[in-house]
Amino acid sequence: LWLENATLAAEHPGVIKGVVAAAIAFGVLQVAVMTATTAMSVLSAVMGLSPLALIVR
Secondary structure (H helix, E strand, C coil), X not given: CHHHHHHHHHHCHHHHXXXXXXXXXXXXXXXXXXXXXXXXXXXXXXXXXXXXXXXXX
């Protein structure tokens, strides 16, 4: 089974590169979403606690 997978990878390097690129892109997207969510939570907390909230509203 392992030898068959190695042969498949050798015959189709573009597919392997595409799968690796998709996995990396998914990881980057996941980190970006987590960062944006955290930033919005922090911003919401800061706006709620400071006098700046009254000025902005």
